[in-house]
Amino acid sequence: MKKIGITLLTAFIGGAVAIGGYKLIENQNAENMTLEERQNVYFTKNPQNISSAGDVDFVQAAAAVTPAVVHIKTTYDGSSSSRSMEDPFGGMFEEFFGTPRGGGRQRMPQSASGSGVIVTPDGYIVTNNHVVDKASKIEIILPDNRSYTAKVIGTDSNTDLALVKVEAKNLPVIKLGNSDNVRVGEWVLAVGYPLSLQTTVTAGIVSAKGRSIGILNENNQRNYPNREQQTSPVASSAIESFIQTDAAINPGNSGGALVNTEGELIGINTAIASQRGGYEGYGFAIPINLAKKIMDDFIKFGSVKRGFIGVTFRELDASVAKELGVNQISGLYVNEIMEGGGAEAAGLKKGDIITKVDGNKILSSSDLQEKVGRLRPGDKVQLSYLRDGSERSTSVTLKGESSVNIASNSNAANKIIAALGGNFASLTPAQKQKYRVNNGVVVTGVRQGGLLHENQITRGTIITHINGKAVNSLDDIQAAVLASNSNIMRIDGISTDGVRFWGTFEIAR
Structure with a gap:
């Protein structure tokens, strides 16, 4: 009897300690926790009983995620x-x-x-x-x-x-999964509001991973027609490494959930390949592991903090390998090493062929881009590469955009900033609240004959983005100019009468 009493007392104390620990975590400043940490606390307190990945009955998973x-x-x-x-x-x-x-x-x-x-x-x-x-x-x-x-x-x-x-409490939450564990052929559900219908669930399988369809680069090319197509995370920051599925996705599904049969969010539905604008069998979702990092950056910094290797590269296949005179038909051929970048410091050279990232084989540029896209300046990435027929390995410390300067563009950037013909100041918190923006600079002066003057951008105008990049200071403006190889500059902002606008004009380098 005494042993039973001791056992019960021990169990009671253990449970109290566990509950107390969760309450302590819960009461910590949630903003200092990553989304994944916050979810771990939430789902520890709110366990769910979802069917296994091998069960083709989607009822439990659908019931768990649709709210x-x-x-x-x-x-x-x-x-x-x-x-x-x-x-x-x-x-x-x-x-x-x-x-x-x-x-x-x-x-x-x-x-x-x-x-x-x-x-x-x-x-x-x-x-x-x-x-x-x-x-x-x-x-x-x-x-x-x-x-x-x-x-x-x-x-x-x-x-x-x-x-x-939104300002609310105790909302239903989807558990974040691990998109690295997603396998081709596994069952998935797409949940959203297609064609203005109410909550709709469709099922399919994962058709492919790491798929690049050119939609984000096409967007950049439409907005900046003279920009070279993506060969570098410096020239273009677009990251495409989609999960492809044949679950039915239609207009209105954009931003919705792609979940596995355990009810875990593995992707954000983004695009469909269609000739008619409707479902034709191919849907694409952003992997949740990439989305986690982007969301955490938004919460902590208000914008995305990207690290860059500091190379331009070309994706190899049989025809490209023949053109370049190399024997390797997979991997990324290094075209150029950026001055001041992490690759230069790590000893990479033009002509090297990057074959692995953190031990994982690179079959396409998306394999490298997604991995780097989940990191920040100062993080390290392990690269394997071929040089003179032998494989080597090096650790690259990622640099921020402002640290990766191409010497030949540096003077041009300064000339372009001068050609803008304006003075700028960072937005105050009150101005950000007034204009409902998270970033921006205000034009405090305009010089006659400058590009701002010629394009009727007046004193008091808010500039939020240059070449698609958020700006908060003159340094950000310079970094945005340096990051583009295009002769077309795009400015997004808010005019003095509160109307949002965007405009493009050609610049001389």
Whole structure:
């Protein structure tokens, strides 16, 4: 009897310690925890009983995830003639998202809709950048018809991800999975709001991983027509390493959930390959492991902090290998080493062929891009490469954009900044709140004859992005100029009358 009493007392104390530990974690400042850490606390307290990955009965998984997939409705301000209403993606989304095609410059719709996924009980919601980009109002509607107005925490066109937040508590949450463990052939569910329908669940299998379809680079090329196609994480920051699925995805699914049969979020549905704008058998989702890092950056910094290896490269295949006179038909051929970059410091040279990243074989550029895209400046990545027929290995410390300077472009960048003909100051917190932005500089002066003056960008104008990159200071402007090899500069901002705009003009280098 005494032994039973001791056993019960021990169990009681152990349970109390565990509960106390979780309460201590819960009471810590949640903003100092990563999304994955916060989810670990949440799902430890709220365990779910989901069917195994081998079970083709999707009922439990669907029931677990659908409460946390939301309908996003957006509205847009501006007159029909303002540049703020022009579609910055041209006609490309007719093919991938079913948006009607028009001539040259299009007007953005007065309203649109998509999907999103709740990732924390206090209201953080992940979706696609193209779902909320330039929206004046973002309405979040839950499956139980609760409605909230969301604010943008961060957006990133290079991954087509966005994070928004609503002021709420105890919201249903989807558990974040591990997209590295996803296997070709496994069953998956796509959950969202296609074609303005209510919550819809479709099933399919993973058809491929690490798929690049050129949609983000095509977007950059449409916006910056003289930019070279992606060969470098310096010249273009677009990251495409999609999970391909044959689960039915249609317009409106964008930003919705791709989940495994355990009810875990493994991807954010983003694009479809279609000739008619509807489902034709191929859907693409952003891997959740990449999205985790982007979301954490949004919460901690308000923008994405990217690390760069500091090389330009060319993806090898049989024909490229023959053209270059090399025997290797897979991997990345190094075209150029960036001055001041991590690759230079690690001893990489032009003509090296990068074959592995952190021990994993590189079959395409997306294999390297996604891995690096999940890291920040100062992080290290292990690269294996071929030189003179022998394999070598080196550790590369990633550098930030401002650290990767191409000497030949440095003077040109300074000349371009001078040619802008303006003075700039960082936005104050009050200005950010007023204009509902997370970043930007205000034009404090305009010199006659400069590019700003010639393009009627006046004193008091807010500039939020240059060449697709968020700017908060003169250093950010310089970094944005340095990161582009194009002769076309794009400026996104807000005019003095509060109208969002974007404009492009040619520059001399």
